[in-house]
Amino acid sequence: MLYLAYSLIWILRFLLGACLFSFWNVVAWRLPRGESPIRGRSCCSVCGKTLTAGELIPCVSFLLQRGRCRGCGAKLSPRYFWVEVLGGACSVGCALRFGGETPRAALVFTALSLLTVVSLMDWDTMEIWDRFDLALALCGLAAGWLFPEIGWGSRLIGVFAVSVPMLVVALIVPGGFGGGDIKLMAAAGLLLGWQRSLFAVFLALLAGGGYGIWLLAAHKAGRKDHFAFGPFLCVGIAAALFWGGDVVGWYAGLL
Numbered sequence: 001m002l003y004l005a006y007s008l009i010w011i012l013r014f015l016l017g018a019c020l021f022s023f024w025n026v027v028a029w030r031l032p033r034g035e036s037p038i039r040g041r042s043c044c045s046v047c048g049k050t051l052t053a054g055e056l057i058p059c060v061s062f063l064l065q066r067g068r069c070r071g072c073g074a075k076l077s078p079r080y081f082w083v084e085v086l087g088g089a090c091s092v093g094c095a096l097r098f099g100g101e102t103p104r105a106a107l108v109f110t111a112l113s114l115l116t117v118v119s120l121m122d123w124d125t126m127e128i129w130d131r132f133d134l135a136l137a138l139c140g141l142a143a144g145w146l147f148p149e150i151g152w153g154s155r156l157i158g159v160f161a162v163s164v165p166m167l168v169v170a171l172i173v174p175g176g177f178g179g180g181d182i183k184l185m186a187a188a189g190l191l192l193g194w195q196r197s198l199f200a201v202f203l204a205l206l207a208g209g210g211y212g213i214w215l216l217a218a219h220k221a222g223r224k225d226h227f228a229f230g231p232f233l234c235v236g237i238a239a240a241l242f243w244g245g246d247v248v249g250w251y252a253g254l255l
């Protein structure tokens with residue numbers, strides 16, 4: 001019985017995370033279109049059918065409907081499903097890593113939510129809105145109290161450690177990095193401290209570089225094309241939030 005209750009807690013954690021990310025998905029879809037993210041109920045973008053409560057259960061509804069609208073049968077974007085799965089995974093991951101429903105877990109989950117909206121919007125529009133960079137910087141300020149193991153000195157250096165070199169590259173290579181990417185890494189520096197920021201940008205360059213090579217090799221893009229780098233930075237920042245401390249400790253042990 002206890003085992004059952006214990007499993008239920010984890011299922012609830014997953015569903016809560018999936019619900020919240022489902023909302024963030026709507027935000028990332030509506031904001032660039034100038035629509036209000038909170039007004040108006042969720043509806044099918046093809047036939048306009050308002051979704052009933054049963055169709056709003058994260059992950060489960062999508063699978064039961066086999067990814068189609070119940071009204072018109074139009075195929076729904078798999079993005080809905082995967083963003084919800086990501087939200088569930090983030091919620092469970094934060095609870096595992098930072099000890100259940102603690103302020104530390106809530107702060108990291110908030111940061112992951114912001115990174116997800118930034119990634120989705122940057123992927124669609126190649127733009128990162130200042131308000132989300134600012135919100136991430138506020139998370140950085142809160143982290144100064146909740147994660148005192150990273151000192152304020154490291155956080156202040158972190159603001160410039162990655163953003164300034166990126167700015168220099170952007171000035172030398174036009175179209176190298178966008179202003180949004182640079183501001184994102186300044187905010188992330190406050191959140192992570194300088195060492196973990198370096199780890200984040202290292203991962204981002206590795207993942208983004210790999211993706212770029214794949215685009216070229218698969219002839220999906222030419223050498224002059226651009227793709228959004230923000231999502232890769234966000235993946236790097238997210239990884240640094242979870243494992244940055246371990247990696248920095250391991251690296252320091254090598255020196």
Ligand SMILES: [Zn+2]
Pocket residue numbers: 044045046047048049069070071072073074
């Ligand atoms: Zn429909």
